Amino acid sequence: MITFILKRLGSGLVTxxxxxxxxxxxxxxxxxxxxRNILGDQATPEQLAVKEAELGLDQPIITRYFSWLTGALGGDLGTSWFTSEPVGNALATRIPVTMTMVFSAMILIAIVATLIGVAAAVKRxxxxxxxxxGAIIGxxxxxxxxxxxxxxxxxIQMGLFPATSTISPGVGADAWLLSLTLPVIALLINGVTGGAQQIRSAVIKQLERDYVRTLRSRGIGEREVLFKHVLRSAAPAGxxxxxxxxxxxxxxxxxxxQIFALPGMGPLAVAATGQSDQPVVMGRCNVHRRRCHCGQPHR
Structure with missing residues (x-):
């Protein structure tokens, strides 16, 4: 078991x-x-050369990559080239929104998919x-x-929820609930049918096993057989x-x-990719301490 875990971890690191x-x-x-994207079209070649040296863009890609890798492993995520905001601060304000939405949707998908999948396997x-x-449509x-x-x-038509997010620093739980309800529902509808289909197949396969007939022959109730034994055996597939x-x-x-204007990781990633803001996209692309033309050390 330990060897298997180490092999999986090793393959994950290589990936x-x-x-x-x-x-x-x-x-x-x-x-x-x-x-030029940072300084604008009016920048002179000398100004562009200074900015590239300051950012380390004049170095070979191999040097820049291992510089990024060293910094990332050390927890230094660097600073945005365009906003000068520390990448760690940008991530800290946006990760909670994305993670709250994703994990809320996953919890609901797990519950609803299990109930629907078991019902489909038992009731047929x-x-x-x-x-x-529904799995095909979803x-x-x-x-x-x-x-x-x-x-x-x-x-827009019924006005039950805000069309765009109202989440901002210091808002209450009601703003989070109203802003995340529709995105979570969208993720739930898109993911629950596929999960239910797989759980259905796993439960049907377990119901055909000999141990289920043995449990039933011992007089154990159908509900106990289903939820205590069958569902536990089908859980790995689910x-x-x-x-x-x-x-x-x-x-x-x-x-x-982007659709719901949520201040999460999505808009940050899209904007950073469009600008080629490498420190934000990669976590840290700044080079190690070096000197630019002004003679002062930069990171």
Whole structure:
């Protein structure tokens, strides 16, 4: 078991390392003239050269990558090239919004998908058919489309919820609840049918096992067999699906947050990518302490 865990951790670290290299390289290729984006079109070649030296953009990409990697491992996330705001501060104000939305949606998906999946596996008939059709529809409709429909009907036409987020520093829990309800519902609708389908299949497979017939022959109640034994045995398959949905949701919330104007990680990532603000996108792309043309040390 320990060897298996170590192998999985090792493969995960290798994957993260490879992804970081690929992301850094893509940013390097597509970034263009970052110094000109910062200083504007009126900047002179001398000013651009000074800014590139200050940011470390005149160094080879290998040097810049390992400088970023060293800083990231040390917890130094650097400073935005465009806003001069520490990246750690920018993340600290936005991560709670994204994580609250994602984990609220995942908890609801786990509960609702389990109930629907078990009902479909036990009742079969029309309930089973509805779940299977719903899984196809849910997988085919992107979450942002559901979000737009919810905003149009429940926010704009009916006025039950704010069309855009009212979350800001110091607001109460009611603002968080009203602002996150529609995004969470959009994520729930998009993810619950697929999860229910997988849990249904896992429960049906367990119900066909010999140990279920043995438990029933001993006079154990159907509810106890289902929730105490069958559901526990089917849980690994359900957890695997939910974990994959969580990973996909962390990437998909970027568009959801844009639709509902949530101050989360999505708008920050989109803006930083559009500007090629590498410290924000990568966490830290500033080079180690060095000297620019003014003779003063910079980071």
């Amino acid at each position: 993260l390392f490879a992804v970081s290299i690929l992301t850094f390289s893509l940013l390097y290729v597509s970034s263009g003239s970052i110094a 008939g029309w309930v089973d058919r509805v779940v299977q059709i 997988d085919s409709i992107p979450g942002f489309v559901i979000g737009i429909i919810l905003v149009t009907i429940l926010a 957890l695997t699906v939910l974990s994959l949905q969580l990973i996909g949701m962390l990437g998909g919330v970027v568009i959801i947050e």
